[in-house]
Amino acid sequence: KAGVTQTPRYLIKTRGQQVTLSCSPISGHRSVSWYQQTPGQGLQFLFEYFSETQRNKGNFPGRFSGRQFSNSRSEMNVSTLELGDSALYLCASRRGPTGELFFGEGSRLTVL
Amino acid sequence: QKEVEQDPGPLSVPEGAIVSLNCTYSNSAFQYFMWYRQYSRKGPELLMYTYSSGNKEDGRFTAQVDKSSKYISLFIRDSQPSDSATYLCAMRPTSNTGKLIFGQGTTLQVKP
Numbered sequence: 001k002a003g004v005t006q007t008p009r010y011l012i013k014t015r016g017q018q019v020t021l022s023c024s025p026i027s028g029h030r031s032v033s034w035y036q037q038t039p040g041q042g043l044q045f046l047f048e049y050f051s052e053t054q055r056n057k058g059n060f061p062g063r064f065s066g067r068q069f070s071n072s073r074s075e076m077n078v079s080t081l082e083l084g085d086s087a088l089y090l091c092a093s094r095r096g097p098t099g100e101l102f103f104g105e106g107s108r109l110t111v112l
Numbered sequence: 113q114k115e116v117e118q119d120p121g122p123l124s125v126p127e128g129a130i131v132s133l134n135c136t137y138s139n140s141a142f143q144y145f146m147w148y149r150q151y152s153r154k155g156p157e158l159l160m161y162t163y164s165s166g167n168k169e170d171g172r173f174t175a176q177v178d179k180s181s182k183y184i185s186l187f188i189r190d191s192q193p194s195d196s197a198t199y200l201c202a203m204r205p206t207s208n209t210g211k212l213i214f215g216q217g218t219t220l221q222v223k224p
Contacts, residue, residue, distance in 0.1 A: 100146070
């Protein structure tokens, strides 16, 4: 059974650009959550989607946004990139509105 | 003050040792507790998932939750070099959310 798939795995952007990251959940999973991981702040929750609806949002500026499609795949977008946005962005999925979260390998974003 | 505190280590032990990893938390509403293992440049992998207080054992791993003390532990018996990784505790108040609150992670090195 395939795990959570995130693309791209690595990317480099410059300040002011925007970026879109993609997440394909485990087959049959309908809930997707996004996290940002940095050495200083650790893992921080960005947002959660279930059945194409955002259910919860973390304490991040409006430059961070996401969406979920009818096939449960999700994307997150960061606009007007800042140096501090350099991080590992992790996607996690679960079957329904409850249960354990299973993480993907992450997308490592470097902002120059 | 962070909601979840975890000693970042690093923790270095000889192969075969018993390892004890701990987290304390301040929010008494937390009821679901998890331990994740994260290898370098990989996503977090779920090791243990427990509800409320008590112990849970899975092979060489034992998770303990003491809600009265707001303290959780993960024990690793007969530690192996392959256990060398960062261990993250995580928790949430209900199962109906994808928002986990993580500790900073403890880096463990098991020396052959």
